[in-house]
Amino acid sequence: MDGIDIGSLVRDDAIHQSVYTDPKIFDLEVERIFRRVWIYIGHESEVKEPGDFQSLDLFGQPIVMVRQRDQSIKVLFNRCGHRGAKVVNEPCGNAHTFRCCYHGWAFKLDGALAGVPQREDYPADVDLDDPARGMPSLPRVANYRGFVFASFSPTGQSLAEWLGPATMGIDELIACSPEEKIDLSGGVHRYRYRGNWKHQFENLADTYHPNAAHDSTVDEDGMQFKRRPGSTGGRAPFYDKDGMPLVSKIGVWAFPNGHTSEGSMFSSVSQTGGVWEEYRAALAARHGAEKADDILKQKRHSLTIYPSVDILIAQHAVRIVRPIAADLTEVLVYPVRMVGAPPQVFRDIVKYLNITHSAGSFVQTDDLEAFRRCQIGQSAEGSPWCLIARGHRSDVTDNNGVMHGDRASEIGQRNQHKVWLSLMNVR
Amino acid sequence: MDFKAPDLRAVEAFLYEEVRLLDDREFEKWSDLFTDDGIYWVPAKPDQKDPYDHVSLFFDDKEIRETRIKRLRHPKIHVQIPHSRTIHLVSNVTILEKGLAPADFVTRSNFIMMEDRLGDERRIYGGRYTHHLRVVDGAVRMIQKRVDLTDCDGIYPALTLPF
Ligand code: FES
Numbered sequence A: 001m002d003g004i005d006i007g008s009l010v011r012d013d014a015i016h017q018s019v020y021t022d023p024k025i026f027d028l029e030v031e032r033i034f035r036r037v038w039i040y041i042g043h044e045s046e047v048k049e050p051g052d053f054q055s056l057d058l059f060g061q062p063i064v065m066v067r068q069r070d071q072s073i074k075v076l077f078n079r080c081g082h083r084g085a086k087v088v089n090e091p092c093g094n095a096h097t098f099r100c101c102y103h104g105w106a107f108k109l110d111g112a113l114a115g116v117p118q119r120e121d122y123p124a125d126v127d128l129d130d131p132a133r134g135m136p137s138l139p140r141v142a143n144y145r146g147f148v149f150a151s152f153s154p155t156g157q158s159l160a161e162w163l164g165p166a167t168m169g170i171d172e173l174i175a176c177s178p179e180e181k182i183d184l185s186g187g188v189h190r191y192r193y194r195g196n197w198k199h200q201f202e203n204l205a206d207t208y209h210p211n212a213a214h215d216s217t218v219d220e221d222g223m224q225f226k227r228r229p230g231s232t233g234g235r236a237p238f239y240d241k242d243g244m245p246l247v248s249k250i251g252v253w254a255f256p257n258g259h260t261s262e263g264s265m266f267s268s269v270s271q272t273g274g275v276w277e278e279y280r281a282a283l284a285a286r287h288g289a290e291k292a293d294d295i296l297k298q299k300r301h302s303l304t305i306y307p308s309v310d311i312l313i314a315q316h317a318v319r320i321v322r323p324i325a326a327d328l329t330e331v332l333v334y335p336v337r338m339v340g341a342p343p344q345v346f347r348d349i350v351k352y353l354n355i356t357h358s359a360g361s362f363v364q365t366d367d368l369e370a371f372r373r374c375q376i377g378q379s380a381e382g383s384p385w386c387l388i389a390r391g392h393r394s395d396v397t398d399n400n401g402v403m404h405g406d407r408a409s410e411i412g413q414r415n416q417h418k419v420w421l422s423l424m425n426v427r
Numbered sequence B: 001m002d003f004k005a006p007d008l009r010a011v012e013a014f015l016y017e018e019v020r021l022l023d024d025r026e027f028e029k030w031s032d033l034f035t036d037d038g039i040y041w042v043p044a045k046p047d048q049k050d051p052y053d054h055v056s057l058f059f060d061d062k063e064i065r066e067t068r069i070k071r072l073r074h075p076k077i078h079v080q081i082p083h084s085r086t087i088h089l090v091s092n093v094t095i096l097e098k099g100l101a102p103a104d105f106v107t108r109s110n111f112i113m114m115e116d117r118l119g120d121e122r123r124i125y126g127g128r129y130t131h132h133l134r135v136v137d138g139a140v141r142m143i144q145k146r147v148d149l150t151d152c153d154g155i156y157p158a159l160t161l162p163f
């Protein structure tokens, strides 16, 4: 773009603050990142039956995800082929056909034009069978184990290439179901903040911030509030013996294409007792006792798929990040039901997600305040660089092209900005 | 307050007092208005039936409510530095029915809450309160305070104070 030298804004260990605040850069991100790579749309369990739909807004465009009669899932532009009205106006529901409110054009579930009132008045040279008269599909749609992604670009890496080894996050979440099947029909937490989308994304790989940012969740005795059920639930120690917050010791992984992952504080203890024994038995029947024990250990806090979705494995949730403007971002968090697990397991997931990831939760609210203050602070002149240098040059290769940063490394933020720069540099 | 049969004026006085405690930041006294098994519930979908099969904005039992209030008192609750000022307006109060137990009853009312925090946008919330009340030792206690926001399935900024 004229006047912006993208390459000068990202250094190995620092970011120029204008990448968060400049509306021109945001417009360029939409063009070069969001309309180019794979964006998570939704989960197949949100549209179970033929005709089930979910509508959403992506980068200012109305979109609808629809289950077809052949069970496939289409992602359509939610726009009438007549004079452009938004066709589907409900957030979700079931339809036989979609009918535009304005002049009554009707569309099949796959978006093809199905009916035009007073059709005979169109002259012969107007081709109403042209696909452009329907609700077109996004150029590419792909599904990884029920997670539906779409791309606004007809070309580029396949979804499998884009995800690479990061599919392990989705695999690990699905493995939590004794039937290897998950369901996202338990509603959604929605919140927004006056800040850039990258603030939330960086935060998803940030094990440095909890000590300061989440101080208000820790009592005088150093214990954090009860935020998870089961034997590893209850108030938990926040600090190690040396006074360092435990969360700042768990490490961060950097995957190809900007994906990241955080370790878990509960990787060594398997959930036991009560409903967990029933759950363990169901998992063992599917996976064997050893793997069942492993699954109940919550090895990984989350795996974040750049630039649209976060798979919360330990917390059994899926979080979508939707940029609206340079200084406005929406976040949606869905609890995940592990099909085949005892019902109490999902009841607990819902209960604890309310206090960890709702708009009114004990945890997210202080993160949102930090994002808001970043957005304000980054408008100040004087010293425009933001440092992401923790652990720089001490990252180690794990395997499969995955890098590991020890303790509270900022490897995740460096990884995100590296792919950001490479995408933004391509016209 | 001391009454045995739900008299409208007394119910209104109770509701005014309940939200006054919130506006005056007397959160501990507000929490004491609940019975031991009392619930503060803000559903995240219209007519939500079950707090466990669907997410809620708030579903606070005693333990969660006390954790929330302790956090509101914490010197490092960044999202409330400086803290918000609120006013709650309650109106259109009706007594719906007698509750299950002889001393229980249910009221319905409308409310508007305005929240201002220095440097933040003004926020206006509105909706319907449903109070499940019980007279315990001559005092009215909340078995459940349910808040159905008109935009319960909308998108929210950080929420910290009870509606
Ligand atoms: S705009 Fe849809 S039918 Fe005319």
Ligand SMILES: [Fe+2]
Pocket (backbone or CB within 6 Å): A203, A209, A210, A213, A214, A363, A367
């Ligand atoms: Fe956080």
